[in-house]
Amino acid sequence: MTGVTADVAKEHGLSAEEWQAALEIMGRTPSITELGIFSVMWSEHCSYKSSRVWLKTLPTTGPRVICGPGENAGVVDIGGGLAAVFKMESHNHPSFIEPYQGAATGVGGIMRDVFTMGARPVANLNALRFGRPDHPRTRHLLAGVVAGIGGYGNCVGVPTVGGELNFHPAYDGNCLVNAMTVGLAKADRIFYSAAAGVGNPVVYVGSKTGRDGIHGATMASAEFSEGTEEKRPTVQVGDPFTEKLLIEACLELMATDAIVAIQDMGAAGLTSSSVEMAGKGDLGITLDLDRVPQREQGMTAYEIMLSESQERMLMILRPGAEDQARAIFTKWELDFAVIGRLTDTGRLVLTRDGRVEADMPIEPLSSRAPLYHRPWEPTPPPAPIDDGAFDLPDTPVRALARLLASADLCSRRWVWEQYDSHVGADTAQGPGGDAAVVRIHGTGRALAMTCDVTPRYCLADPVEGGRQAVAEAWRNLTAVGALPLAVTDNMNFGNPEKPRIMGQFAGCIQGMADACRALEFPVVSGNVSLYNETDGRAILPTPAIGGLGLLEDVTKAAVAAFTAPDLAILVLGDGRGHLGQSLYLRELHGREEGAPPPVDLAVERRNGDLVRALIADGLVAGCHDVSDGGLLVAVAEMAMAGRTGCRLDLPADAGVLFGEDQGRYVVATADPTAVAARAVAAGVPVARVGTTGGVSLTGPHLGAISVEDLTAAHEAFLPALMSGETA
Amino acid sequence: MHAAVVVFPGSNCDRDVALAVARATGRPPAMVWHGDTDLPRADLIVLPGGFSYGDYLRCGAMAAHSPVMRAVVERVKAGARVLGICNGFQILTEARLLPGALLRNASRKFVCRPVSLRVETTNGEFTRAYAPGETIRLPVAHGEGNYTADPETLARLEGEGRVVFRYVDGTNPNGSVNDIAGIMDATGRVMGLMPHPERASEAIHGSTDGARMFEGLVEALA
Numbered sequence: 040m041t042g043v044t045a046d047v048a049k050e051h052g053l054s055a056e057e058w059q060a061a062l063e064i065m066g067r068t069p070s071i072t073e074l075g076i077f078s079v080m081w082s083e084h085c086s087y088k089s090s091r092v093w094l095k096t097l098p099t100t101g102p103r104v105i106c107g108p109g110e111n112a113g114v115v116d117i118g119g120g121l122a123a124v125f126k127m128e129s130h131n132h133p134s135f136i137e138p139y140q141g142a143a144t145g146v147g148g149i150m151r152d153v154f155t156m157g158a159r160p161v162a163n164l165n166a167l168r169f170g171r172p173d174h175p176r177t178r179h180l181l182a183g184v185v186a187g188i189g190g191y192g193n194c195v196g197v198p199t200v201g202g203e204l205n206f207h208p209a210y211d212g213n214c215l216v217n218a219m220t221v222g223l224a225k226a227d228r229i230f231y232s233a234a235a236g237v238g239n240p241v242v243y244v245g246s247k248t249g250r251d252g253i254h255g256a257t258m259a260s261a262e263f264s265e266g267t268e269e270k271r272p273t274v275q276v277g278d279p280f281t282e283k284l285l286i287e288a289c290l291e292l293m294a295t296d297a298i299v300a301i302q303d304m305g306a307a308g309l310t311s312s313s314v315e316m317a318g319k320g321d322l323g324i325t326l327d328l329d330r331v332p333q334r335e336q337g338m339t340a341y342e343i344m345l346s347e348s349q350e351r352m353l354m355i356l357r358p359g360a361e362d363q364a365r366a367i368f369t370k371w372e373l374d375f376a377v378i379g380r381l382t383d384t385g386r387l388v389l390t391r392d393g394r395v396e397a398d399m400p401i402e403p404l405s406s407r408a409p410l411y412h413r414p415w416e417p418t419p420p421p422a423p424i425d426d427g428a429f430d431l432p433d434t435p436v437r438a439l440a441r442l443l444a445s446a447d448l449c450s451r452r453w454v455w456e457q458y459d460s461h462v463g464a465d466t467a468q469g470p471g472g473d474a475a476v477v478r479i480h481g482t483g484r485a486l487a488m489t490c491d492v493t494p495r496y497c498l499a500d501p502v503e504g505g506r507q508a509v510a511e512a513w514r515n516l517t518a519v520g521a522l523p524l525a526v527t528d529n530m531n532f533g534n535p536e537k538p539r540i541m542g543q544f545a546g547c548i549q550g551m552a553d554a555c556r557a558l559e560f561p562v563v564s565g566n567v568s569l570y571n572e573t574d575g576r577a578i579l580p581t582p583a584i585g586g587l588g589l590l591e592d593v594t595k596a597a598v599a600a601f602t603a604p605d606l607a608i609l610v611l612g613d614g615r616g617h618l619g620q621s622l623y624l625r626e627l628h629g630r631e632e633g634a635p636p637p638v639d640l641a642v643e644r645r646n647g648d649l650v651r652a653l654i655a656d657g658l659v660a661g662c663h664d665v666s667d668g669g670l671l672v673a674v675a676e677m678a679m680a681g682r683t684g685c686r687l688d689l690p691a692d693a694g695v696l697f698g699e700d701q702g703r704y705v706v707a708t709a710d711p712t713a714v715a716a717r718a719v720a721a722g723v724p725v726a727r728v729g730t731t732g733g734v735s736l737t738g739p740h741l742g743a744i745s746v747e748d749l750t751a752a753h754e755a756f757l758p759a760l761m762s763g764e765t766a
Numbered sequence: 767m768h769a770a771v772v773v774f775p776g777s778n779c780d781r782d783v784a785l786a787v788a789r790a791t792g793r794p795p796a797m798v799w800h801g802d803t804d805l806p807r808a809d810l811i812v813l814p815g816g817f818s819y820g821d822y823l824r825c826g827a828m829a830a831h832s833p834v835m836r837a838v839v840e841r842v843k844a845g846a847r848v849l850g851i852c853n854g855f856q857i858l859t860e861a862r863l864l865p866g867a868l869l870r871n872a873s874r875k876f877v878c879r880p881v882s883l884r885v886e887t888t889n890g891e892f893t894r895a896y897a898p899g900e901t902i903r904l905p906v907a908h909g910e911g912n913y914t915a916d917p918e919t920l921a922r923l924e925g926e927g928r929v930v931f932r933y934v935d936g937t938n939p940n941g942s943v944n945d946i947a948g949i950m951d952a953t954g955r956v957m958g959l960m961p962h963p964e965r966a967s968e969a970i971h972g973s974t975d976g977a978r979m980f981e982g983l984v985e986a987l988a
Contacts, residue, residue: 194776284776458878464781
């Protein structure tokens with residue numbers, strides 16, 4: 040056994056001050072097991088020590104919020120006695136080291152967060168970011184991550200219905216894998232993690248504990264450097280079949296009144312689950328680690344407490360409910376063990392082979408957890424660009440085809456065809472549209488869901504980028520006709536000890552908070568991933584937003600497609616044609632410059648509320664928000680999705696065609712007069728820009744290109760990249 | 767028609783197919799646990815999609831030897847109809863109730879997309895609601911749907927009109943031999959297919975071609 044010294048503490052990631060605090064709390068030198076518990080509980084990953092002061096500024100309440108941040112997932116009331124439970128979580132560091140298992144266990148972890156609260160997972164989404172397409176690692180990472188997400192979700196039988204994918208050199212050394220799960224529960228049957236009842240049994244269920252993933256939370260709280268690949272043993276291995284059994288067994292037990300509290304063993308495994316459950320209940324807990332089901336021989340208390348083996352849950356049961364619970368887990372062939380009891384001592388006491396390996400107060404682990412007001416520098420405003428200086432280098436439709444074939448705008452079909460997007464038979468709209476639409480099982484209503492952020496905007500102007508990420512999620516839900524309800528966030532940033540990075544974080548949070556307030560779109564859950572840096576180079580600031588919305592009638596959901604010929608094509612919202620930070624500027628002029636398009640939240644709300652009402656009233660045959668790539672890209676995406684061409688009356692002006700203004704929608708309608716009248720009444724700018732029909736996208740000032748050719752260009756990029764034909 | 771759906775621990779299309787069957791029959795089918803050795807009265811037994819026992823080795827290999835499958839084999843001898851969808855098809859081949867095998871997709875990737883299928887035969891109860899030669903749309907979602915069989919078996923399947931569904935219009939998603947998507951046994955009472963009829967049984971699915979399979983079965987076995 041290693042003697043615990045300041046050096047050993049440092050190796051465990053504790054700063055000198057944190058080590059001093061641990062000594063004071065213990066009043067003696069901690070044992071190695073106790074030190075391990077301090078190190079994971081006070082890691083960035085578990086304690087949010089750099090981000091907590093900022094996260095508190097986000098709006099987290101609203102009339103529909105049943106449970107905001109702080110539990111395993113957020114819960115919102117969706118009416119009809121039902122609640123939606125959802126959260127997004129990162130698995131960035133493990134996925135970079137071992138993409139298949141890293142991504143797979145990320146999906147497994149976020150599903151457990153959701154079913155822990157009593158919800159059946161009904162949909163998964165993911166937000167992925169990789170380095171430049173021709174970087175030597177990109178293909179390997181993308182292939183592994185997609186296979187891992189599919190391999191896990193497909194087996195468990197939860198449809199993967201949407202997501203997003205970007206490429207940028209800033210992610211060359213740190214890919215981002217953010218996974219989101221949405222579940223459904225009865226609103227009055229939500230399960231929480233606060234332990235209660237001195238003497239109640241502490242029960243371990245699921246897979247056995249092995250040595251995998253020890254110190255995962257600490258790894259996820261440090262930068263990468265050379266030798267990162269040697270950390271492979273700290274990546275956990277997933278078993279989706281066991282997860283499926285665990286879901287069914289837990290939901291079966293949750294239908295009884297046996298459970299007092301429950302929490303999954305995620306990051307920091309048995310340590311965080313036992314400490315957090317007892318801590319929330321102001322209780323103590325004793326665990327006999329000999330009773331923990333173990334996969335390997337001779338595991339120490341330290342290893343058992345720090346293992347991040349997957350597919351495990353910790354529960355507090357009602358006294359006497361053990362046999363009833365055991366019968367259910369035995370039926371599903373899962374381990375079930377009573378490993379301890381709740382006490383009134385306020386202490387965590389661990390025994391192994393008859394010896395006390397840890398005996399420490401629980402309350403200070405959270406109350407004295409480090410909390411940093413890290414210094415931060417605001418990001419200087421970007422130098423403005425002259426939009427008039429960027430002429431179209433090509434005929435407009437040729438420029439369009441080039442954009443649609445670029446890495447950030449090409450079809451993601453190669454990715455999402457590897458995901459089962461329809462299991463459950465409730466998917467009304469899967470991947471490829473503005474938002475996925477999943478029917479609420481057994482009803483005619485539906486949930487809409489989306490993941491959004493535009494990291495290049497966040498880099499140029501974190502406040503505006505934070506606003507835009509929330510606004511775009513809100514807009515994507517609106518574009519299918521859904522009422523946006525709430526968001527989950529996944530804050531991916533570099534090293535928070537650098538004031539410049541902390542400034543990005545602070546700026547994005549400020550922008551998000553503005554937008555969440557203005558759009559009545561509260562944050563109910565979230566996750567922070569910092570230290571996404573390699574050799575000192577940080578990722579783009581990436582506050583991924585997972586949005587959830589509600590549709591009262593699934594059959595009225597709008598699709599982002601031209602569904603018929605002879606429909607009028609209208610643009611709702613103002614387009615001034617901002618080229619700053621646009622994909623047009625990047626892909627056709629090779630410049631990543633300027634300010635991102637400003638978001639006017641009042642306009643955003645006014646325009647969106649109109650669009651949602653038009654969809655509900657059956658006036659919309661197709662609807663798509665205008666985002667990456669601008670107006671012409673949005674129109675082309677609708678043409679490709681509906682395999683229907685269009686004639687457009689638009690000028691050959693780069694700003695008009697490819698500017699990325701906010702708060703805009705393209706709407707196809709059979710009744711343009713009625714739509715225009717409603718727009719005028721609502722004070723929303725409206726312009727007719729064309730008519731659907733034919734096999735080509737044409738316009739007197741644009742040239743002509745067949746929808747088939749556009750589709751071929753759009754579909755070619757990823758298959759070619761992944762088969763090694765490019766790169 | 768009385769129907770039963772077999773539930774393996776890793777089945778994940780059992781609920782979906784039960785609903786599709788219930789829509790056709792007007793009553794929910796019996797759900798039968800994999801460990802059961804006895805089946806309730808059933809004119810139709812469905813082996814649903816999913817990952818029966820995790821299927822980390824060969825899809826359906828363990829399920830084929832489960833207690834409930836011995837009961838299924840007995841019922842086939844007694845005249846019951848058995849429909850295997852996706853993982854259910856894999857289990858039927860592993861149990862030798864259908865010939866051939868389902869290999870890893872030629873792309874070596876899982877594939878989820880709609881496909882076009884030609885109804886090659888309307889003999890038997892499974893496809894009586896379709897017109898011979900009709901093209902229908904159903905989704906697939908599988909990693910191991912690449913059907914193969916030895917040349918003699920293939921010749922017999924083709925010669926005896928036991929290829930029930932074939933991928934057409936270039937939509938073969940897995941490289942299966944002769945574009946085979948579904949086959950039946952020599953009696954016509956056991957059918958397996960990779961596409962999911964239960965996922966094309968309502969308007970929100972974008973196709974209701976799958977619902978007709980269950981409606982036809984109800985008419986025939988009512």
